[in-house]
C-alpha cells in the first residue's frame with residue numbers, strides 16, 4: 001500500500017490526527033498547502049483531513065474537485081469538530097451532504113473525530129463568528145433540538161482530541 005495523509009488545520013487538531021494516522025500507517029502526513037492533485041497519482045490510498053468550519057470541511061475540494069482523477073484509489077476523509085461524534089443527524093444531514101455529491105460517497109469513506117476549540121486561541125474573527133452564531137440561534141423562539149445543541153456548543157472551550165477515534169479509519173484503510 002502506498003498511502004499519504006493530507007491535512008488542512010488552522011488550530012492544530014486535524015494536524016495532530018493526521019500525524020497519528022500517518023505514524024500508524026508508516027506514511028507521510030503533508031499539509032494540503034504543499035500538495036497538488038497531480039502529485040497524488042502515485043498513491044493508491046489517500047486520506048484527507050480537514051477541520052470543520054460552519055459545516056465545511058477545510059480544503060476538501062482537493063478531493064472533491066479532483067474526484068474523477070482520484071476515484072480509482074482508496075479514499076478516506078476525516079473531519080475534526082466540536083459536535084459530538086455520535087450526533088449522526090447533524091453530521092450526515094449537514095456536513096456530509098454539504099461537502100460531497102451523493103455518488104462520491106460510494107468511493108469516499110467519511111469519519112468524524114472530536115477536535116478542539118480553545119476560546120483563548122481563536123482569532124478575533126472566529127470568536128466573533130461563534131458569538132454571532134450563538135446570538136442568531138438563541139433569538140429563535142422555538143429552537144429545534146439540533147439548534148439547542150448547537151447553541152450549547154458555542155460555549156465549548158477545550159481540547160476533546162481522542163486518538164482512539166482513528167482506529168475505525170485505520171481498520172478501513174488496511175482492510
Ligand SMILES: Cc1cc2nc3c(=O)[nH]c(=O)nc-3n(C[C@H](O)[C@H](O)[C@H](O)COP(=O)(O)O)c2cc1C
Pocket residue numbers: 008009010011012013014015050051052053054055056080081082083114115116117122126127129130
Ligand atoms: C468559526 C468556527 C466555526 C466552526 N464550525 C464548526 C462546525 O460547523 N462543526 C463542528 O463540529 N465544529 C466547528 N468548529 C470547531 C472546529 O471544527 C474545531 O475546533 C476543529 O477541531 C478545528 O480543527 P483545526 O484545529 O484542525 O483547525 C468551528 C470552529 C470555529 C472557530
